[in-house]
Amino acid sequence: MSTHSYSQEVVWIIGASSGIGAALARELAARGATLALSARRKEALETLTQSLGAGHQIFPLDVAHKEEVAATARAIHSSYGRIDRVIFMAAAYTPMKLSALDMAATKQMIEVNLLGAFHVVEAVLPILTQQGRGQLALCGSVAGYTGLPGGQPYSATKAGIINLAESLRAELPRSIDVKLISPGFVKSELTDKNEFKMPMIITAERAAGAIADGLPERGFEIHFPKIFTRMLKLLRALPYAISLRITPHFNA
Numbered sequence: 001m002s003t004h005s006y007s008q009e010v011v012w013i014i015g016a017s018s019g020i021g022a023a024l025a026r027e028l029a030a031r032g033a034t035l036a037l038s039a040r041r042k043e044a045l046e047t048l049t050q051s052l053g054a055g056h057q058i059f060p061l062d063v064a065h066k067e068e069v070a071a072t073a074r075a076i077h078s079s080y081g082r083i084d085r086v087i088f089m090a091a092a093y094t095p096m097k098l099s100a101l102d103m104a105a106t107k108q109m110i111e112v113n114l115l116g117a118f119h120v121v122e123a124v125l126p127i128l129t130q131q132g133r134g135q136l137a138l139c140g141s142v143a144g145y146t147g148l149p150g151g152q153p154y155s156a157t158k159a160g161i162i163n164l165a166e167s168l169r170a171e172l173p174r175s176i177d178v179k180l181i182s183p184g185f186v187k188s189e190l191t192d193k194n195e196f197k198m199p200m201i202i203t204a205e206r207a208a209g210a211i212a213d214g215l216p217e218r219g220f221e222i223h224f225p226k227i228f229t230r231m232l233k234l235l236r237a238l239p240y241a242i243s244l245r246i247t248p249h250f251n252a
């Protein structure tokens, strides 16, 4: 485990009302961080915050609404005087096949998972730039590494997140740290929707521990569990002539 202490740090977790984001809030609070917690479900955020002790605050929002994200970033900054880390965990997920696309759910996934991330980028970059320091961490997924059967359109939004994080790293000065978080399967409300067997699935607490360890490290990507993520990295690195013969066998 990393020895980094989060005391004296203000961390904004977006998507903190359940799953990995809520577990990360518990983990970072235990490691001393002061938290600003966002998601749509106010009651879930209140219950979580009450269990964390004093000093933490909730800032309910819908990431699909640009003005709410911008106003919340300003409110957190003026409340604490700074924001040290911004961690974008929010996502919507509806499993479907491309042969039976649900366009309303598709639009929602794009608006929350991808457009929501752009709203956060637009809202926090001026703050981090003015501070001259800070971190922006975006949660992608191994689902975004390569196109697999049964994963769309969620996977397309996660491929977009990976690309966005890579571009942020390329464009921003090194004084602003950019992290890409790439989980494999993690037990949560999101994966409870899957009816197939999820290989090497881990708990949200274990995922949160890996993220809390990884955020202060130098590397760009925090990925876990490593055996699973490395297999998918290998698949992604293969030429299409080989990989496209393998991917149809991942049919869930």
Ligand SMILES: NC(=O)c1ccc[n+]([C@@H]2O[C@H](COP(=O)([O-])OP(=O)(O)OC[C@H]3O[C@@H](n4cnc5c(N)ncnc54)[C@H](OP(=O)(O)O)[C@@H]3O)[C@@H](O)[C@H]2O)c1
Residues within 6 Å of the ligand: 014, 015, 016, 017, 018, 019, 020, 021, 038, 039, 040, 041, 042, 044, 061, 062, 063, 064, 088, 089, 090, 091, 092, 112, 139, 140, 141, 142, 143, 182, 183, 184, 185, 186, 187, 188, 189, 190, 191
């Ligand atoms: N679980 C996995 O196996 C897995 C694998 C790879 C990547 N991930 C990624 O990990 C992150 C966390 O997922 P999870 O598994 O912990 O799922 P989860 O329990 O469903 O958490 C999703 C979070 O996003 C929030 N959210 C959804 N729509 C929102 C909106 N419009 N505005 C603000 N917040 C919104 C939810 O809160 P409200 O409903 O209260 O708004 C909730 O806090 C996601 O980015 C997901 O894609 C998960």
